[in-house]
Amino acid sequence: xxxxxxxxxxxxxxxxxxxxxxxxxxxxxxxxxxxxxxxxxxxxxxxxxxxxxxxxxxxxxxxxxxxxxxxxxxxxxxxxxxxxxxxxxxxxxxxxxxxxxxxxxxxxxxxxxxxxxxxxxxxxxxxxxxxxxxxxxxxxxxxxxxxxxxxxxxxxxxxxxxxxxxxxxxxxxxxxxxxxxxxxxxxxxxxxxxxxxxxxxxxxxxxxxxxxxxxxxxxxxxxxxxxxxxxxxxxxxxxxxxxxxxxxxxxxxxxxxxxxxxxxxxxxxxxxxxxxxxxxxxxxxxxxxxxxxxxxxxxxxxxxxxxxxxxxxxxxx
Amino acid sequence: xxxxxxxxxxxxxxxxxxxxxxxxxxxxxxxxxxxxxxxxxxxxxxxxxxxxxxxxxxxxxxxxxxxxxxxxxxxxxxxxxxxxxxxxxxxxxxxxxxxxxxxxxxxxxxxxxxxxxxxxxxxxxxxxxxxxxxxxxxxxxxxxxxxxxxxxxxxxxxxxxxxxxxxxxxxxxxxxxxxxxxxxxxxxxxxxxxxxxxxxxxxxxxxxxxxxxxxxxxxxxxxxxxxxxxxxxxxxxxxxxxxxxxxxxxxxxxxxxxxxxxxxxxxxxxxxxxxxxxxxxxxxxxxxxxxxxxxxxxxxxxxxxxxxxxxxx
Numbered sequence: 001x002x003x004x005x006x007x008x009x010x011x012x013x014x015x016x017x018x019x020x021x022x023x024x025x026x027x028x029x030x031x032x033x034x035x036x037x038x039x040x041x042x043x044x045x046x047x048x049x050x051x052x053x054x055x056x057x058x059x060x061x062x063x064x065x066x067x068x069x070x071x072x073x074x075x076x077x078x079x080x081x082x083x084x085x086x087x088x089x090x091x092x093x094x095x096x097x098x099x100x101x102x103x104x105x106x107x108x109x110x111x112x113x114x115x116x117x118x119x120x121x122x123x124x125x126x127x128x129x130x131x132x133x134x135x136x137x138x139x140x141x142x143x144x145x146x147x148x149x150x151x152x153x154x155x156x157x158x159x160x161x162x163x164x165x166x167x168x169x170x171x172x173x174x175x176x177x178x179x180x181x182x183x184x185x186x187x188x189x190x191x192x193x194x195x196x197x198x199x200x201x202x203x204x205x206x207x208x209x210x211x212x213x214x215x216x217x218x219x220x221x222x223x224x225x226x227x228x229x230x231x232x233x234x235x236x237x238x239x240x241x242x243x244x245x246x247x248x249x250x251x252x253x254x255x256x257x258x259x260x261x262x263x264x265x266x267x268x269x270x271x272x273x274x275x276x277x278x279x280x281x282x283x284x285x286x287x288x289x290x291x292x293x294x295x296x297x298x299x300x301x302x303x304x305x306x307x308x309x310x311x312x313x314x315x316x317x
Numbered sequence: 318x319x320x321x322x323x324x325x326x327x328x329x330x331x332x333x334x335x336x337x338x339x340x341x342x343x344x345x346x347x348x349x350x351x352x353x354x355x356x357x358x359x360x361x362x363x364x365x366x367x368x369x370x371x372x373x374x375x376x377x378x379x380x381x382x383x384x385x386x387x388x389x390x391x392x393x394x395x396x397x398x399x400x401x402x403x404x405x406x407x408x409x410x411x412x413x414x415x416x417x418x419x420x421x422x423x424x425x426x427x428x429x430x431x432x433x434x435x436x437x438x439x440x441x442x443x444x445x446x447x448x449x450x451x452x453x454x455x456x457x458x459x460x461x462x463x464x465x466x467x468x469x470x471x472x473x474x475x476x477x478x479x480x481x482x483x484x485x486x487x488x489x490x491x492x493x494x495x496x497x498x499x500x501x502x503x504x505x506x507x508x509x510x511x512x513x514x515x516x517x518x519x520x521x522x523x524x525x526x527x528x529x530x531x532x533x534x535x536x537x538x539x540x541x542x543x544x545x546x547x548x549x550x551x552x553x554x555x556x557x558x559x560x561x562x563x564x565x566x567x568x569x570x571x572x573x574x575x576x577x578x579x580x581x582x583x584x585x586x587x588x589x590x591x592x593x594x595x596x597x598x599x600x601x602x603x604x605x606x607x608x609x610x611x612x613x614x615x616x617x618x619x620x621x622x623x624x625x626x627x628x629x630x
């Protein structure tokens with residue numbers, strides 16, 4: 001009797017789920033929240049550019065090709081970041097450049113995830129022959145130096161048309177931006193694939209998978225409904241950390257002339273400013289650098305905070 | 318032990334075959350026949366035919382004893398990559414000529430990088446948890462966020478062009494240390510953030526082990542624990558990292574060589590990209606992959622000697 005009463009007096013502790021707990025931890029991290037704010041601003045800008053292009057609304061601010069002053073004007077009140085060799089506003093070009101960078105990084109992430117995650121999960125779950133093939137595939141790709149591989153893909157895919165009739169999508173002609181994200185995406189799924197394979201191999205031995213198997217779940221259901229949600233934090237972490245790398249890769253590809261040609265990108269701006277810098281025209285270069293630097297810093301800080309809050313291994317300590 | 322090495326050697330065969338398959342698909346199947354591009358706009362049908370015969374594009378892709386794929390395998394495995402499109406020079410001699418300038422840039426850069434970042438990582442690990450640690454991690458993240466191109470451009474502009482501390486551009490008459498000094502310096506600074514953070518993580522992972530606690534418990538000072546115990550044990554991941562980075566040294570640094578006009582392999586590659594010279598890229602890809610596979614093999618064998626837990630079964 002006494003014991004039962006005591007039991008009732010114990011205050012009920014409300015449990016928090018793994019995700020809620022991680023989110024709470026992340027929210028406490030002030031710097032990460034500011035970084036998230038910066039990332040959101042960049043994304044909103046890009047979405048606004050797409051929206052304006054799509055609805056054909058003429059926003060004067062987005063008209064990057066317009067001549068707004070004399071050539072090579074220093075930063076002044078009218079043109080805050082100065083003008084380039086055709087008298088175009090550097091500020092507008094910088095803002096517009098976010099479109100190429102973020103689009104490339106986004107699609108490259110999507111492509112690399114959608115190749116790496118299913119392959120890694122299948123290899124880790126089925127083992128045997130499938131595992132051998134997947135491991136062979138990624139060992140092969142990872143033995144080729146990364147920068148060479150990206151360059152080779154970008155060079156070869158340029159100007160090609162991709163037939164997607166078997167998906168019912170028609171043909172896509174690859175030019176500029178789509179070449180870049182295909183090249184980056186097709187070459188950088190190795191890391192996530194290896195990670196997911198290892199984690200799935202560990203999870204496969206656990207009881208909940210045995211339970212699912214004894215209920216008679218099919219393999220694809222086990223992989224997509226049980227295994228992948230349990231390794232999903234790894235996907236998010238590598239998504240956020242890879243994103244910076246993709247932005248920087250796009251800059252280098254654009255700089256080498258393998259990127260988008262018809263609209264401004266940060267890499268192309270740096271390429272243009274390469275010859276201007278010795279003449280003392282520093283503003284275009286500085287603007288592009290600052291734009292890349294701010295988003296990379298925000299992504300790095302946010303990605304680290306995300307990893308700290310999501311990784312169960314780091315949580316225990 | 319010998320059985321292990323032989324098995325490990327056999328394991329590299331499918332990898333090399335895979336690399337050859339990837340390069341074949343990229344440069345022969347996807348890129349296809351580019352003879353009209355090599356010949357130029359005003360070429361006659363005969364010239365195009367000759368070029369097609371030289372590069373073997375008139376042969377079937379796979380199913381024949383004289384197919385393009387078999388020839389690709391033969392040529393790559395005997396290192397006969399043919400001639401460059403632009404100046405008709407043998408690709409393999411071009412690569413051989415470029416290797417030395419590339420190495421003279423990347424080797425000092427690499428050694429400096431490893432030495433500086435490991436010693437800084439030890440210092441940071443020594444001050445772990447303090448404001449010095451937090452600040453240095455933050456500086457690393459800041460350094461990692463600056464685009465590599467900006468390091469090169471601003472470094473070249475300020476240090477060489479404006480202040481005249483270094484020569485701006487490669488000049489064959491200058492002594493070697495003088496003209497590689499600035500690119501080496503820029504390379505080290507640009508890579509410092511990522512490397513320092515990596516080595517710091519390695520050191521801190523090592524600090525969590527039980528033997529460190531034991532060493533502290535028996536009254537050793539922080540310094541002797543770090544330098545006599547932790548550094549020795551942290552050498553294993555560090556050496557793995559270092560050996561696997563060596564094959565990439567041969568490829569040179571693409572962007573640094575371009576900006577400072579160093580006639581190495583990176584420069585060769587940029588030229589090839591500009592001229593869409595697939596054969597050069599193909600050769601570089603294959604050689605890079607072979608080097609990586611060889612050094613991977615060396616690492617594994619070293620590992621099996623050092624670490625008794627690696628079994629030879």
